Amino acid sequence: MTANLYKPYLMRIEKITEEAPGVRTFRLKFVNEDEGKNFSFQAGQFGLYSVFGEGESTFCIASSPTRQGYIECTFRQMGRVTTALARCEEGSVIGFRGPYGNIFPLPDWKGRNLLFVAGGIALPPLRCVIQNALDRRENFKDLTIIYGARTVADLVYKHELGEWSKRGDVKVITTVDPGGETPDWKGEVGFVPAVLEKAAPTSANTIALVCGPPIMIKLTLPVLAKLGFTPENIYSTLENRMKCGVGKCGRCNVGKLFVCKDGPVFTLAQLNTMPPEY
Amino acid sequence: MAIDKKLLKKESLDQLFSRLKSSGRSILAPVNRGEQIFFEQVNSPGEMAKDYIQTTLSAKGAVFPRCEELFSYRFEAQEVKLEDRKSEPKPTVIFGLRPCDAASFAVLNSVFTWDYQDELFKSRLEKTAVIGLSCKKADEYCFCASVGGGPGETQGSDILLTELSSGNYLAEIVTDKGRDLAALAPELFGPAPAEDKEKNLAAVAKQFELKTLNAKLSQLFDKNQLWVEQSLRCLGCGACAFVCPACVCFDLQDEAGRKGGVRLRCWDSCGFSLFTLHTSGHNPRSVQSQRWRQRLMHKFAYMPERQNFVGCVGCGRCSRLCPADMNLIEHLKEIAENRE
Amino acid sequence: MEELRKKAREALASGAAQVVLGYGKGSGKKARAVFIRKPDQADKLILDDSCVQNLAVYLKKPEVRALGKPAIVSRLPTMRALLQLASENQVAEKDLLVLGVSHDGKLLDLPEFKAMEDYVATAPLELTAEERAELDKIQKLSLDERWRYWQEQFAKCVKCYACRAACPLCYCANCLAECNQPQWLPVPSHQRGNLEWHIIRAMHLAGRCVSCGDCSRACPAGIPLHLLNRKLAEELFRNFKSRAGMSAKGEYALGVFKPEDKENFIK
Numbered sequence: 001m002t003a004n005l006y007k008p009y010l011m012r013i014e015k016i017t018e019e020a021p022g023v024r025t026f027r028l029k030f031v032n033e034d035e036g037k038n039f040s041f042q043a044g045q046f047g048l049y050s051v052f053g054e055g056e057s058t059f060c061i062a063s064s065p066t067r068q069g070y071i072e073c074t075f076r077q078m079g080r081v082t083t084a085l086a087r088c089e090e091g092s093v094i095g096f097r098g099p100y101g102n103i104f105p106l107p108d109w110k111g112r113n114l115l116f117v118a119g120g121i122a123l124p125p126l127r128c129v130i131q132n133a134l135d136r137r138e139n140f141k142d143l144t145i146i147y148g149a150r151t152v153a154d155l156v157y158k159h160e161l162g163e164w165s166k167r168g169d170v171k172v173i174t175t176v177d178p179g180g181e182t183p184d185w186k187g188e189v190g191f192v193p194a195v196l197e198k199a200a201p202t203s204a205n206t207i208a209l210v211c212g213p214p215i216m217i218k219l220t221l222p223v224l225a226k227l228g229f230t231p232e233n234i235y236s237t238l239e240n241r242m243k244c245g246v247g248k249c250g251r252c253n254v255g256k257l258f259v260c261k262d263g264p265v266f267t268l269a270q271l272n273t274m275p276p277e278y
Numbered sequence: 279m280a281i282d283k284k285l286l287k288k289e290s291l292d293q294l295f296s297r298l299k300s301s302g303r304s305i306l307a308p309v310n311r312g313e314q315i316f317f318e319q320v321n322s323p324g325e326m327a328k329d330y331i332q333t334t335l336s337a338k339g340a341v342f343p344r345c346e347e348l349f350s351y352r353f354e355a356q357e358v359k360l361e362d363r364k365s366e367p368k369p370t371v372i373f374g375l376r377p378c379d380a381a382s383f384a385v386l387n388s389v390f391t392w393d394y395q396d397e398l399f400k401s402r403l404e405k406t407a408v409i410g411l412s413c414k415k416a417d418e419y420c421f422c423a424s425v426g427g428g429p430g431e432t433q434g435s436d437i438l439l440t441e442l443s444s445g446n447y448l449a450e451i452v453t454d455k456g457r458d459l460a461a462l463a464p465e466l467f468g469p470a471p472a473e474d475k476e477k478n479l480a481a482v483a484k485q486f487e488l489k490t491l492n493a494k495l496s497q498l499f500d501k502n503q504l505w506v507e508q509s510l511r512c513l514g515c516g517a518c519a520f521v522c523p524a525c526v527c528f529d530l531q532d533e534a535g536r537k538g539g540v541r542l543r544c545w546d547s548c549g550f551s552l553f554t555l556h557t558s559g560h561n562p563r564s565v566q567s568q569r570w571r572q573r574l575m576h577k578f579a580y581m582p583e584r585q586n587f588v589g590c591v592g593c594g595r596c597s598r599l600c601p602a603d604m605n606l607i608e609h610l611k612e613i614a615e616n617r618e
Numbered sequence: 619m620e621e622l623r624k625k626a627r628e629a630l631a632s633g634a635a636q637v638v639l640g641y642g643k644g645s646g647k648k649a650r651a652v653f654i655r656k657p658d659q660a661d662k663l664i665l666d667d668s669c670v671q672n673l674a675v676y677l678k679k680p681e682v683r684a685l686g687k688p689a690i691v692s693r694l695p696t697m698r699a700l701l702q703l704a705s706e707n708q709v710a711e712k713d714l715l716v717l718g719v720s721h722d723g724k725l726l727d728l729p730e731f732k733a734m735e736d737y738v739a740t741a742p743l744e745l746t747a748e749e750r751a752e753l754d755k756i757q758k759l760s761l762d763e764r765w766r767y768w769q770e771q772f773a774k775c776v777k778c779y780a781c782r783a784a785c786p787l788c789y790c791a792n793c794l795a796e797c798n799q800p801q802w803l804p805v806p807s808h809q810r811g812n813l814e815w816h817i818i819r820a821m822h823l824a825g826r827c828v829s830c831g832d833c834s835r836a837c838p839a840g841i842p843l844h845l846l847n848r849k850l851a852e853e854l855f856r857n858f859k860s861r862a863g864m865s866a867k868g869e870y871a872l873g874v875f876k877p878e879d880k881e882n883f884i885k
Contacts, residue, residue: 003397004348004349004362004397004398005394005395005396005397005398006348006349006398006530006541006543007348007349007360007362008360010358010360050532050541052351052353052358052532052534052538052539052541053351053353053532053534053539054532054534055530055531055532055798056530078557078558079557079798079799080798080799080801082557083799091356092356093356093357093358095358239556240554240556240562241553241554241555241556243528243529243530244528244530246393246394247389247392247393247394248389248390248392248394248396248526248528249527249528249529249530249546250526250527250528250546250548250576251527251546251548251553251554253572253576253580254562255499255575255580256575256579256580256583256584261393275499275500277562277563277568278562311774311840312840313840314774314839314840316774316839334838334839334840335776335838335839344776344777344806344807344808345806345807345808417646418645418646419645419646506681509681510651510653510676510679510681510682511650511651511652511653511676513675513780513783513784513836514783515778515779515780515782515783515784515836516776516777516778516779516780517778517780517836517838519778520776520777520778520838521776521778521838529805529806531804531805531806533804542806544777544805544806544807545776545777545806545807547778550779552796565680565681566679566681567681597645598646599838601671601780601783601784601832601835601836602650602651602671602784603644603645603648603649603650605644605645605650608645
């Protein structure tokens, strides 16, 4: 962290991957190598990514801290800053402030099964945990990923999903919404909650991580409850409008908690005590 | 640190100001501008507003400016060069700050030093000294006594002046910073007067118990009808937040040309619908009643719980200046006295 | 006042309106907007010199619209605002009741917009002698002095947008100032940003402002914003002979082309 809380690190875009229509992943390296060497973060944390002249946008750090030398973010082009980010080319310099926020408590999950349930553009916050778990595979028991998007084109990290499927030590189920399949689609067809129910992963000794659009979360939680997951063992992330990322500008709070400081990772048990202000 | 009590004669103010100025400090004091009173740079006490209860805007701009450069950037081919702001804050004395406003700097500080240290704010605060002025008069909008303050409270002032019946001042030297200021003109600070400070202070009654308010508020988040009724006449402007000495919510904005630009921090208000609007169009606080609730909860429930500070000093500006006459104190009393 | 309360009671009791939007006793010497829903609460309504806020402003709030069909206590500026809003298709005659009051506090019988138009025609939007003197004071300054005067005034502006919030004609759900693609106007309060905001707002109100003065009343920094709007209103009248708030079917001079429009700006 620089002495000026609001001054970002300079990052060079090393690689741009087009994930889906309007969705890109940037692989970023620190322009100042020393800053890069001293930088560390943990899965779950986010950053504020700047286009100088336009502003900042908030995304999770979508790569694992076990992978040194770079960080990655995935974003959809939607507003002023993400549109400017989408115009950047490999070699461009952008800003990064972070890491901010709390973490997925991976050390607490040693020896447990991990179940990842994600939809659409919400796979990035879980991808850092997935990569982290795969890089430390011996620490965890069964890994299951259930991921769906509206259409085949909308699936992000297509290449990686393929790689994970081939590994043999992680169960990967991908699905698209009914009508979103292509003729050569080999995965499931159905909404994520339904696919989850059909897969019926065990809840015994399992932590569930769920990220997705509000409607998907709303329909997934009852399925998890039915499968025997308790609120303390279900983790999710919240998003809110952010500016400072450090609990000062006052806008990202949900009741008395700030998504940037007390989150973005919350258990369902915590979410159940929070007012519906997100 | 014990408070040193001294006497400062009214006619000494000219000398005091000129010593402060020659020590390289600038002086901010209340100045009349038409019907309004603003804190502005002054050279002599004669320029100051007299006989008023409270200024129009607060003095928070001295430590938390309306618009502040965070850093600048230059574009050089594909590279970007960042530069910290060039100017350092000048040592400043705020003269004539009311005890409520003096207490507000601690509230601002509690936010800017919460875990992450905001060095920009801290450097300004460090270079700012306060010579406060007790209140001889109050109006129906003042409620400092209800939020742990009072018309003669020393908290937040480096030196607190209380005007005595003679027209001279009891000068309470509260902090080391205050001692440093007094040391610039030690001969102006005579032995403490015998006159009782209390009889020169306005009477400000306590209108509600903070603890009761706090306890009631924490039960009321879901009572939508209450928030709708209370905020029906609220117009959703930012006047209350911007005149408030304890409001600290801000926005970050980039302003740039082809060669480079700056990142600015500026005041913002939770009363604006834009405040929490997501790019997707989703807004967790989409109607004014939710934003009114946020204002009250943030200041009187969340801040006390998370930061041990009430986000309000009872200066009453929001109520004096609200175009819709929202009158905060009425709403707070309604909640504190709620029998449900 | 008693006549007004009686009318309000009747309107609520008969169901002609679900809410009476009027003035009640406020703090200090002020009045404030009240939203009366029960006939027995009609005694809260007051009518005196403190009742100056343009209540038409509340028609833009969804929580107020949700209360049902309003009966609005309307002094002349509010009537003008309602007519101007009607000419811009923002309010419909059938959706509200107008409880018109004259300048000396008498209840007027204004069963429909036409009656309101007739009443408003008896007091056209002209500057009073004092208002003209205020404008003339600025007019007499040289361009440099005028620029300096307004820069001084705008230096006080903190961009709280109270002027916009208090104005019944500033009803855009997404104000231009809130657009960031492109960022038409700077957000922070600084010299250029403040100037641009006030110029744009005055231009957007030219020919639409009904001179209620609420913008200046709302401004916490005491900037005489009404002068900008009045000046532009006078300019529009001079060039197009049109005044705001005269008719529910009025045409907006700056939105309509007529063959007889002068083209003396083409050199």
